Amino acid sequence: MTGTHAPGIVAGRLDRTTLRENFGDLHEPLDSHEAAVAADRCYFCHDAPCITACPTAIDIPLFIRQIATDQPEAAAETILEQNILGGMCARVCPTETLCEEACVRETAEGKPVEIGRLQRYATDTVMAHNIHPFSRAPETGKRVAVVGAGPAGLACAHRLAMKGHGVTIYEAKPKPGGLNEYGIASYKTVEDFAAREVDWLLSIGGITIEYNRALGAGLTLEALKAEYDAVFLGVGLGGVNALGVEGADRDGVSEAVVFIADLRQAPDLTSLPVGRHVVVIGGGMTAVDAAVQAKLLGAESVTIAYRRSQDRMPASRYEQDLATSKGVRILAGVMPKAIHGNGAVREIELEYTADEGGKLVGTGETLRLPADQVLCAIGQTLTTDGGLALEGGKIAVTGPGRSSVPGVWAGGDCTAGEDLTVVAVAEGRDAAEDIHTALMG
Amino acid sequence: MADLTSNFLGIHSPNPFWLASAPPTDKEYNVRRAFDAGWGGVVWKTLGEDGPPVVNVNGPRYGAIWGADRRLLGLNNIELITDRPLQTNLDEMTRVKRDYPDHALIASLMVPVNEDSWKDILSRVIETGCDGVELNFGCPHGMSERGMGSAVGQVPDYVQMVTEWCKKHSDLPVIVKLTPNISDIRKPAQAAKDGGADAVSLINTINSITSVDLDQFAPQPTIDGLGAHGGYCGPAGKPIALNMVAEIARTPELAGLPISGIGGVTTWRDAAEFMALGAGNVQVCTAAMTYGFKIVQEMISGLSQYMDEKGFASVDELVGRAVPNVVNWQDLNLNYVTKARIDQDACIKCGRCYAACEDTSHQAISMSDDRVFDVIDAECVACNLCVNVCPVEGCITMERLPAGEVDPRTGKTVSDAYANWTTHPNNPMKCAAE
Ligand SMILES: Cc1cc2nc3c(=O)[nH]c(=O)nc-3n(C[C@H](O)[C@H](O)[C@H](O)COP(=O)(O)OP(=O)(O)OC[C@H]3O[C@@H](n4cnc5c(N)ncnc54)[C@H](O)[C@@H]3O)c2cc1C
Numbered sequence: 007m008t009g010t011h012a013p014g015i016v017a018g019r020l021d022r023t024t025l026r027e028n029f030g031d032l033h034e035p036l037d038s039h040e041a042a043v044a045a046d047r048c049y050f051c052h053d054a055p056c057i058t059a060c061p062t063a064i065d066i067p068l069f070i071r072q073i074a075t076d077q078p079e080a081a082a083e084t085i086l087e088q089n090i091l092g093g094m095c096a097r098v099c100p101t102e103t104l105c106e107e108a109c110v111r112e113t114a115e116g117k118p119v120e121i122g123r124l125q126r127y128a129t130d131t132v133m134a135h136n137i138h139p140f141s142r143a144p145e146t147g148k149r150v151a152v153v154g155a156g157p158a159g160l161a162c163a164h165r166l167a168m169k170g171h172g173v174t175i176y177e178a179k180p181k182p183g184g185l186n187e188y189g190i191a192s193y194k195t196v197e198d199f200a201a202r203e204v205d206w207l208l209s210i211g212g213i214t215i216e217y218n219r220a221l222g223a224g225l226t227l228e229a230l231k232a233e234y235d236a237v238f239l240g241v242g243l244g245g246v247n248a249l250g251v252e253g254a255d256r257d258g259v260s261e262a263v264v265f266i267a268d269l270r271q272a273p274d275l276t277s278l279p280v281g282r283h284v285v286v287i288g289g290g291m292t293a294v295d296a297a298v299q300a301k302l303l304g305a306e307s308v309t310i311a312y313r314r315s316q317d318r319m320p321a322s323r324y325e326q327d328l329a330t331s332k333g334v335r336i337l338a339g340v341m342p343k344a345i346h347g348n349g350a351v352r353e354i355e356l357e358y359t360a361d362e363g364g365k366l367v368g369t370g371e372t373l374r375l376p377a378d379q380v381l382c383a384i385g386q387t388l389t390t391d392g393g394l395a396l397e398g399g400k401i402a403v404t405g406p407g408r409s410s411v412p413g414v415w416a417g418g419d420c421t422a423g424e425d426l427t428v429v430a431v432a433e434g435r436d437a438a439e440d441i442h443t444a445l446m447g
Numbered sequence: 448m449a450d451l452t453s454n455f456l457g458i459h460s461p462n463p464f465w466l467a468s469a470p471p472t473d474k475e476y477n478v479r480r481a482f483d484a485g486w487g488g489v490v491w492k493t494l495g496e497d498g499p500p501v502v503n504v505n506g507p508r509y510g511a512i513w514g515a516d517r518r519l520l521g522l523n524n525i526e527l528i529t530d531r532p533l534q535t536n537l538d539e540m541t542r543v544k545r546d547y548p549d550h551a552l553i554a555s556l557m558v559p560v561n562e563d564s565w566k567d568i569l570s571r572v573i574e575t576g577c578d579g580v581e582l583n584f585g586c587p588h589g590m591s592e593r594g595m596g597s598a599v600g601q602v603p604d605y606v607q608m609v610t611e612w613c614k615k616h617s618d619l620p621v622i623v624k625l626t627p628n629i630s631d632i633r634k635p636a637q638a639a640k641d642g643g644a645d646a647v648s649l650i651n652t653i654n655s656i657t658s659v660d661l662d663q664f665a666p667q668p669t670i671d672g673l674g675a676h677g678g679y680c681g682p683a684g685k686p687i688a689l690n691m692v693a694e695i696a697r698t699p700e701l702a703g704l705p706i707s708g709i710g711g712v713t714t715w716r717d718a719a720e721f722m723a724l725g726a727g728n729v730q731v732c733t734a735a736m737t738y739g740f741k742i743v744q745e746m747i748s749g750l751s752q753y754m755d756e757k758g759f760a761s762v763d764e765l766v767g768r769a770v771p772n773v774v775n776w777q778d779l780n781l782n783y784v785t786k787a788r789i790d791q792d793a794c795i796k797c798g799r800c801y802a803a804c805e806d807t808s809h810q811a812i813s814m815s816d817d818r819v820f821d822v823i824d825a826e827c828v829a830c831n832l833c834v835n836v837c838p839v840e841g842c843i844t845m846e847r848l849p850a851g852e853v854d855p856r857t858g859k860t861v862s863d864a865y866a867n868w869t870t871h872p873n874n875p876m877k878c879a880a881e
Pocket residue numbers: 098099100153154155156157158159176177178179182183184185186189190191194219220221222240241242243244263266291292295390417418419420424425426427428430
């Protein structure tokens with residue numbers, strides 16, 4: 007161990023045992039008694055508002071009733087037929103702004119039915135028994151190319167395979183899962199869940215993944231179109247917005263998504279370096295995840311610097327509370343002005359902001375925080391567009407993911423809509439249904 | 448704090464909450480602790496003939512059904528009467544009564560149907576100093592196969608005969624405990640009265656199979672692969688017991704026959720309901736078996752507060768107060784027209800009222816795109832189903848249409864005159880208008 011309080015960006019601030027505890031499951035899974043008690047609270051609403059609030063429209067009252075009546079396997083099937091990554095979504099969905107926000111028991115007593123945890127209970131049961139409740143329809147002879155093995159691509163591929171089509175996924179990285187594998191906070195998806203879930207998903211058959219094959223790097227949309235009956239792009243957002251302040255190129259200033267990806271892929275967290283004083287710029291989920299994980303790695307102080315007022319942070323209140331409960335400080339109403347240091351960053355200079363008629367302006371007042379690591383989480387950008395028409399910086403689509411080019415569909419983060427795993431799954435699935443209709447005429 | 452003291456058949460107790468004859472009252476240790484906890488009286492676990500003690504099963508003797516969060520709603524048992532030697536019980540009863548003179552102690556009895564057996568047991572029970580006897584004509588399993596318990600309770604002639612013997616051979620107040628496993632509860636009650644009973648107590652347990660083991664294909668509780676029907680009790684049985692108590696209380700021929708109300712009493716409110724329907728006191732078994740003796744403290748404070756609120760000086764002011772309002776269906780006012788009303792501020796938009804009414808009732812609730820639920824007066828028959836399924840208490844209520852208003856469902860003007868079925872034009876047997 008280098009020492010907990012060592013300056014700079016160093017590894018080994020905490021011992022192995024503490025790290026294992028820190029990066030354990032954020033929420034313990036429900037046991038069967040807890041699940042029964044939680045399930046009992048569901049009112050089995052008519053045309054339930056929670057279903058409407060779920061981007062994949064899972065029949066929540068039905069699956070909860072199936073849990074309540076001791077059929078977690080049937081519950082899982084109810085979930086998975088709408089959302090093949092129901093296991094991951096149960097862990098990572100911001101339920102507090104989705105299904106659980108809409109739950110009538112949230113209205114009634116400010117305490118929703120624990121839909122997310124119940125969903126995990128059901129999906130964990132089938133995965134633990136390695137049950138894959140779906141099988142493929144007879145081979146159609148049609149072949150579809152899917153670009154990107156993230157949630158959107160995987161959901162699309164699974165649905166197509168189920169319908170009997172042959173699917174080839176081209177994935178730029180050496181591993182599948184997209185941000186499930188490289189992005190999601192590790193305490194939300196412990197024990198290599200992302201990889202296990204992909205294996206389980208692929209067990210339906212009919213899907214081949216070609217790794218280290220990136221669209222744009224020797225692989226063209228034209229070629230895919232020529233070879234396959236349809237193409238789906240689920241390439242996510244590969245780039246990031248630039249910080250654009252003085253000193254942004256200093257050592258110690260890096261992208262939050264890179265920091266997180268390194269963390270997710272680190273075989274041993276004791277060898278993963280982290281700053282003593284960390285400042286995260288941004289206010290979304292990525293900012294929160296980077297800040298919390300920096301803290302859990304042993305950073306002495308971690309500050310999230312967000313430019314608007316705290317109530318406007320894209321990260322939910324729940325995520326904010328999680329961050330503060332782990333000891334992260336949220337500083338709202340400040341924007342980065344300069345990054346100081348001699349080679350490596352030593353301090354960050356922030357300027358207070360004011361809202362002038364909806365426009366954010368600096369007030370001229372500044373403050374400086376000690377920082378030996380600055381993580382930028384100020385938004386990701388599209389890097390692969392395959393030459394398709396764009397809209398608002400993303401691939402333009404109409405209906406269930408139809409791009410400007412016939413025969414090419416797209417979904418997930420690379421298209422408009424909320425950047426969430428569950429939204430990516432819904433879009434991938436819906437595009438698959440549309441491709442199927444198009445192919446089968 | 449209201450005066451809760453109770454005088455039932457001249458038997459005084461600090462409150463009207465007695466423990467029914469059952470495991471809670473099976474031995475001195477329990478009964479002392481029950482009295483210390485605040486119970487007003489106990490009916491000792493049923494005693495049988497002297498001789499080799501009764502034998503119980505050595506496997507599970509209870510089955511149950513549960514509501515949300517495993518709240519125990521109904522209990523089923525295949526236990527027999529006390530399986531301890533008669534003399535042991537009698538000695539213990541004597542000691543307890545001596546030490547708790549102000550608490551009620553009743554001996555529950557069950558012996559074969561011959562006069563000598565009853566005479567014998569009575570002579571021994573009297574020695575304990577107990578305040579009265581209760582004749583167990585209700586146990587529906589095991590003992591009934593041997594010609595006792597409900598086998599007696601189901602034959603009014605036997606009920607009368609045994610009651611007569613007991614009155615003949617003792618001066619103690621005699622309470623006849625009735626079985627609900629009969630089609631008309633008034634018959635055995637009448638027989639008890641005719642036999643000279645001082646009171647009836649009801650109900651004993653209801654014949655039941657609580658559940659079936661779907662792997663062993665046998666009723667539960669399962670004993671070595673087999674199961675027998677048992678006796679059902681607890682909150683789930685309360686409505687049945689309330690009705691039987693009311694049936695007796697409102698029958699003119701049975702008027703004045705004191706009733707000890709039993710069956711699902713779990714809270715002070717349950718007790719008050721039994722008493723309002725004519726029970727002079729209540730007996731409790733399952734609630735104590737579920738939560739322990741301490742629940743009586745809640746019953747005491749609850750009944751006391753209620754009586755204070757109502758200004759009742761004694762429990763007698765509550766007893767029977769609802770009896771005149773229990774009538775037959777044909778006596779209900781058909782001119783009483785109500786409509787469901789939804790309190791939109793209280794509504795949490797679950798849609799259960801809609802599903803219930805739309806799928807199974809009268810399609811009288813509308814649902815808008817933004818989930819506002821409204822009652823369609825032109826369809827609402829005021830069945831109350833929506834009230835019953837709504838998870839928010841008080842959110843849906845039934846509001847009476849004032850006289851003079853037109854009921855949009857029938858197109859008729861609401862009248863404030865009382866009119867029931869007996870005079871209704873659709874009734875082929877209607878009485879001639881006076
Ligand atoms: C740090 C972080 C935390 C997050 N936390 C949550 C959370 O808690 N809950 C939640 O719901 N959402 C969360 N999200 C958002 C969520 O991860 C995304 O919305 C979701 O992964 C989008 O899925 P996707 O399939 O569209 O894209 P991605 O997951 O980004 O997958 C895209 C895939 O395409 C591949 N690819 C990219 N370009 C090419 C190319 N040219 N050729 C071939 N393959 C290519 C990539 O390697 C990747 O595998 C988080 C995001 C981040 C960054």
